[in-house]
Amino acid sequence: MILEVAVLRIRKGRGAEFESAFRRAEPIIAAAQGYISHELHRCIEVPDQYLLLVRWASLEAHTIGFRGSAEYSRWRELLHHFYDPFPTVQHYEEV
Numbered sequence: 001m002i003l004e005v006a007v008l009r010i011r012k013g014r015g016a017e018f019e020s021a022f023r024r025a026e027p028i029i030a031a032a033q034g035y036i037s038h039e040l041h042r043c044i045e046v047p048d049q050y051l052l053l054v055r056w057a058s059l060e061a062h063t064i065g066f067r068g069s070a071e072y073s074r075w076r077e078l079l080h081h082f083y084d085p086f087p088t089v090q091h092y093e094e095v
Contacts, residue, residue: 001036003092004054004062011084015048018082025078028071029054034061052087059091 010018022040029035036055043049056062066072080086 001094002056002059002062003094004052004056004089005092006052006054006087006089008050008052008082008087009084010048010050010082012048014082015042015050018050018079021078021082025075028075028078029066031071032061032066032069034058034065062091 008018019040019042026038029038034057036057038052038054041051041053043051054062056066
């Protein structure tokens with residue numbers, strides 16, 4: 001299992017709109033092959049900042065499977081315009 005971690009900084013004042021768009025985007029990622037689960041957390045101390053955690057069966061399930069899929073373009077269309085700056089995504093493995 002691989003844990004994808006992304007700190008999402010959302011354009012100021014657009015958190016509610018982002019959350020609504022994320023709810024529409026959730027079924028897209030949940031249907032991806034190799035997807036296990038995800039969590040979205042809103043930061044208490046930093047307004048308009050979120051933490052996205054996604055569990056994948058493998059690194060390739062995310063980087064090749066999901067990102068290379070036709071469905072990813074819809075995910076990108078729904079969410080990417082909210083980010084400022086664009087998030088750095090990192091992957092972790094359990095030790």
